Structures are given as C-alpha cells and as structure tokens.
Amino acid sequence: MTILQSLLIAFFCVISSNEFPLYSSQFGWYVLGRPLIGGFICGIILGDISTGISLGVAVQLVYLALVTPGGSIPIDLAFVSYPAMAIAIANHMNSGSAVALAATIGVLGTFVYQLNLTLDSFFHKGQDDAIDNADYKKLNRYIWLYPQLTKFITRGSLSFMAAYFGAKYVNEFLKILPAFVQNGLLILGSVLPAVGIATLLIQSVRKNSYILFFLVGFVGIVFMKLNILGLTIFGGVLAFLYYMASQNSSEEKSNNNEDDFEEEVL
Amino acid sequence: MEEENIKPEIKSKTTERLTKKELNRIWWRFACSTPAAVSWEKLIGMQFPWSLIPLFKKYYNKAGQIDGMKRHATFYNTETVFGFVIPGIVTAMEEQKAINHNVDNEVIETTKISLMGPMAGIGDAMNPGLIIPLLLSIAISFSKNNSPFGALFYMIAYPLVVTIIMRFLFKKGYELGVNGINVLIGEKANKIKDTLILFGTIIMGGVAASYVNLPLKLTIPSGNDRIKVENLLNGVFPKLVPLLLVIGTWYLMKKKKISTLKMIIIYIIAIFALSFIGVV
Numbered sequence: 001m002t003i004l005q006s007l008l009i010a011f012f013c014v015i016s017s018n019e020f021p022l023y024s025s026q027f028g029w030y031v032l033g034r035p036l037i038g039g040f041i042c043g044i045i046l047g048d049i050s051t052g053i054s055l056g057v058a059v060q061l062v063y064l065a066l067v068t069p070g071g072s073i074p075i076d077l078a079f080v081s082y083p084a085m086a087i088a089i090a091n092h093m094n095s096g097s098a099v100a101l102a103a104t105i106g107v108l109g110t111f112v113y114q115l116n117l118t119l120d121s122f123f124h125k126g127q128d129d130a131i132d133n134a135d136y137k138k139l140n141r142y143i144w145l146y147p148q149l150t151k152f153i154t155r156g157s158l159s160f161m162a163a164y165f166g167a168k169y170v171n172e173f174l175k176i177l178p179a180f181v182q183n184g185l186l187i188l189g190s191v192l193p194a195v196g197i198a199t200l201l202i203q204s205v206r207k208n209s210y211i212l213f214f215l216v217g218f219v220g221i222v223f224m225k226l227n228i229l230g231l232t233i234f235g236g237v238l239a240f241l242y243y244m245a246s247q248n249s250s251e252e253k254s255n256n257n258e259d260d261f262e263e264e265v266l
Numbered sequence: 267m268e269e270e271n272i273k274p275e276i277k278s279k280t281t282e283r284l285t286k287k288e289l290n291r292i293w294w295r296f297a298c299s300t301p302a303a304v305s306w307e308k309l310i311g312m313q314f315p316w317s318l319i320p321l322f323k324k325y326y327n328k329a330g331q332i333d334g335m336k337r338h339a340t341f342y343n344t345e346t347v348f349g350f351v352i353p354g355i356v357t358a359m360e361e362q363k364a365i366n367h368n369v370d371n372e373v374i375e376t377t378k379i380s381l382m383g384p385m386a387g388i389g390d391a392m393n394p395g396l397i398i399p400l401l402l403s404i405a406i407s408f409s410k411n412n413s414p415f416g417a418l419f420y421m422i423a424y425p426l427v428v429t430i431i432m433r434f435l436f437k438k439g440y441e442l443g444v445n446g447i448n449v450l451i452g453e454k455a456n457k458i459k460d461t462l463i464l465f466g467t468i469i470m471g472g473v474a475a476s477y478v479n480l481p482l483k484l485t486i487p488s489g490n491d492r493i494k495v496e497n498l499l500n501g502v503f504p505k506l507v508p509l510l511l512v513i514g515t516w517y518l519m520k521k522k523k524i525s526t527l528k529m530i531i532i533y534i535i536a537i538f539a540l541s542f543i544g545v546v
Contacts, residue, residue: 021299024300026424026432031420034402057410060406064398067394103534118305120304123303124307127312131335132332133332134331143302180542183546184534184537184540187480188537190480191511191533193473194512194515195529197470200390201516202520204466206463213467214468215471216468217470217471217475218505218509226472235468238464239468242464246461
C-alpha cells in the first residue's frame with residue numbers, strides 16, 4: 001500500500017467512526033462504516049473492487065446486527081471496514097482470515113473510541129465558557145473544530161499506521177500459522193454472527209417465552225423456505241395480529257397494569 | 267408559576283411561531299450534530315444547545331439565549347433515528363415556553379430524560395435490529411457475484427429510509443409538543459413498542475437461520491463405515507446447530523451477564539480448540 005492509499009484509508013476510518021458527526025453517523029458509522037461499504041471503498045482505493053466486495057460481504061455477515069447501546073461499542077467497525085479490510089484486500093486473503101483479522105483490529109479499535117470520548121470531555125469547559133458569554137464562534141470551534149481535529153489526530157494516525165505497516169507484515173505472519181488455526185479462522189466467520197444476534201436478543205426478549213418469536217423467524221427460513229423479504233412480510237403480519245390481540249385484551253381488563261414494568265436500555 | 271422564575275434580564279423578542287424554514291433549520295442541526303462533541307460525561311447531549319440556537323436567537327435577548335443553552339447542555343443519549351421524536355417535542359416545548367412562558371424548565375428536562383430510554387429501546391430494536399440487517403441482507407444478495415451494485419444500493423437506500431423516519435418523527439414530536447410525553451410512554455405506546463420489538467425478534471430468527479453456520483467434521487462409527495454427524499442432523503432438523511448456538515449464547519450472556527466482547531473471545535478460544543481436536 002502506498003502512503004497516499006494509506007492516508008485515504010485513514011481518512012475514511014475517521015469519518016466512518018461512531019464518534020464522527022457525518023449526518024449524525026447516519027452516513028458515517030451506519031453506511032461508510034459497514035464492512036460491505038468499506039470493502040467497496042477500499043476496493044476502489046486499491047484498484048480491486050471485486051475482491052473488496054467479496055471480502056466486504058464475508059465480514060459484513062459477521063456484523064449484520066451490531067447494536068451499540070449506551071455508547072458502548074463491542075467492536076469498532078471503522079477499523080474493521082478500513083485498515084483491516086484494506087490489508088485483507090491487498091493480501092488477497094480468504095474470507096476466514098479476513099474475518100479474523102477484522103475482529104482483532106476491530107477489538108483493538110474500541111480503545112481509540114474510548115480514548116476519543118475521554119478526550120472530548122476536556123472541551124466541555126470551553127463549551128461552557130462559550131455558552132456563558134453567548135460566544136457562538138467559540139462554541140462552534142469547541143463543538144465542531146477541536147473534537148473533530150482530535151479524532152483525526154488519534155484515529156487517523158493509528159489507522160494510517162495499521163494500513164501502511166500492517167499490509168506488509170500480516171501476510172508473512174499468516175503463512176506461518178498451523179492448519180488448525182487457519183481452519184478455525186475460516187469457521188469463526190460463520191459462527192460469530194451468533195454473538196451479534198444474541199446481543200440483540202438480550203434487549204428484545206424480555207420474557208424468556210418470547211424467544212418463541214425468534215424460533216418462528218428461524219423456522220420460517222429453514223422449513224418454510226422463505227427468504228428474508230418474505231419473512232419480513234410474514235413477521236409484519238404476525239406482529240400486527242399480536243398488536244390487535246393485545247389491544248383487545250387490554251380493553252377487557254383495562255385496569256391491569258402489571259405488564260408495564262420493563263427494562264429500559266439506555 | 268414560571269413567571270416568577272424568569273430572570274429579570276431575560277427579554278422576549280417576539281411572540282410569533284417558528285416558521286417552516288426555521289423548523290427545517292433546527293431539523294438539519296439535529297440531524298447533523300449528534301456525535302459532534304460526544305464524551306463520556308454528556309454523551310450526545312451537546313447537540314441540544316447547539317441545534318436550538320436558531321430558536322433561542324429568534325425569541326430571546328442575549329441573557330435568554332445563554333439561559334436556554336445552559337438548560338440544555340446536559341447529559342443525553344438515545345438512538346438517533348427513532349429518538350428524533352424527542353428533539354421535535356423539545357422544540358415545541360421551547361417555542362411554547364418562549365411565547366406563553368408556561369412551560370417549566372423541569373418539564374423540559376424531565377421529558378428528555380424520561381423519553382431517551384424508551385426511545386433507545388425502540389430505536390435499537392428497529393434500526394440496528396431490523397432496518398440495517400434487512401437492507402444489508404438485500405444489499406448482500408445484490409452483491410453475491412462480487413458486483414458493487416449491492417453496496418451502492420445500501421449507500422442510497424439507508425440514508426433515504428432514515429431521513430424519511432427522522433423527518434416524520436420530528437414533525438410528529440413537534441405537533442405533539444407538551445403532550446408528547448403522555449402519548450409516548452402511555453399504555454398504547456408500550457403496546458406498539460412491544461409489537462415493534464417482537465417484529466424485530468422474528469426477523470432476527472431469520473437472520474440467524476440465514477447467516478449463522480457451524481460446519482461439523484465430526485463422524486461417528488456406523489457398522490464398518492463412519493457417517494458425518496452433520497448429515498445425520500440435517501435429515502432431522504437442518505440448521506439445528508446454529509439454532510442451539512444462538513439460543514445458548516443468548517441464554518448464557520443473559521444469565522451470567524457476559525459482555526459481547528468476552529463472548530467473542532470465548533468463541534475464538536472454543537473454535538480454535540474444536541478445530542485442534544478435529545470436531546469442526
């Protein structure tokens with residue numbers, strides 16, 4: 001990877017991070033930060049779009065359902081989608097190694113996220129001062145300029161180094177790995193989505209018996225051979241029926257509020 | 267009530283309502299600034315004072331602008347897309363406060379605090395739980411033969427979908443105004459929330475069936491031959507292993523309160539161990 005390519009990769013790693021305000025992360029973290037899109041963009045930068053897409057799909061499958069409750073992120077997808085993806089494409093890795101590399105770099109990347117949220121606390125003093133004096137120019141600087149500059153410095157430099165040096169040495173390293181490790185890396189790619197889905201279920205399944213609805217979706221795909229779009233319609237109808245039923249039951253016992261206790265996830 | 271609390275130096279400039287253009291400006295400010303100054307201390311809280319500046323400038327003199335921004339420079343966190351109803355409600359409340367002076371500061375603060383949790387719950391189930399996996403699944407099917415079409419599809423479809431939701435919810439929240447909190451945490455709203463979450467859970471089942479896989483190499487002796495356990499299982503219940511895997515992981519994470527990161531590490535160790543002894 002050339003210096004220019006590594007710089008571009010680092011730039012995208014910054015603007016696609018969870019802490020960067022690109023359309024409130026709705027175009028950053030949730031679009032550019034998805035491994036599928038990262039694979040595409042790294043593919044363009046490195047001049048190998050088809051490898052980029054194929055590895056992007058493989059890694060994306062692992063992180064299809066990544067939730068970030070309360071600002072805590074289990075894995076930094078910006079690091080997954082840019083330096084890790086670029087290294088994988090440059091070295092023509094197989095999908096299993098790409099997934100394993102992505103997981104390793106992604107987990108390390110969460111420390112950068114935590115660092116940036118810590119550093120941003122130092123700007124609150126300046127923001128408060130600006131508000132006290134209704135100094136809007138200063139407020140803009142402290143909300144927009146300095147925090148973003150910090151992110152470019154921390155995240156930018158680290159992702160640049162990861163892309164620039166990582167590409168050279170990672171391949172050599174992977175060659176010396178024993179066969180069972182390589183096999184394990186390959187399998188991890190198809191098993192790890194289970195963790196993402198389980199994380200989501202912890203939030204959505206409040207009563208244990210509600211896991212049955214998860215089963216309905218599962219069986220719909222496996223035995224009824226629906227595709228995901230068909231399942232969406234089928235699930236939508238089921239959910240609607242549930243809503244109608246719960247409306248009726250609440251009319252019957254209108255004073256019964258015992259179901260109102262719920263776990264709120266911040 | 268509120269009249270007594272108003273500091274004497276705060277002066278109102280006008281009593282006309284916010285124009286469409288001004289509401290639009292506030293919407294854009296909220297839509298762009300979420301993690302601009304994100305920190306552990308306030309998380310995305312600083313988006314409020316900054317986004318509401320046009321409103322404060324329209325209605326108040328300098329002292330009032332300072333007072334307004336100070337009131338909002340607090341901790342706040344929710345899911346951006348479905349939480350967008352809260353900026354709508356707060357904008358309406360601030361407008362009403364500025365014109366009629368009949369909204370207490372505490373009411374505004376309570377609204378933000380009591381809605382951000384429930385909206386994060388709905389938002390997480392609906393956005394990263396449903397919209398994103400769904401659009402990505404479609405995008406992946408478009409990109410099966412390494413074509414960039416799927417990636418392009420997602421880059422256009424996702425921002426479009428969330429923009430529509432964000433605009434709609436902001437408008438709804440603004441219309442609800444002070445009543446918003448009753449509507450959003452009432453019994454009916456809880457039912458809708460339950461329904462949406464249940465819908466998300468069904469889709470998660472489909473996502474699990476489509477994308478979780480654990481190929482087994484394990485064989486068992488049968489007469490003179492050895493047969494693959496996987497083939498045996500597939501005859502009875504295809505995808506049984508992934509199903510047990512997801513439900514087991516969910517149960518374990520919930521019961522033992524294992525974090526996502528720890529779970530990933532457990533998986534990595536377990537898979538390497540199984541690969542070493544030749545089970546997978």
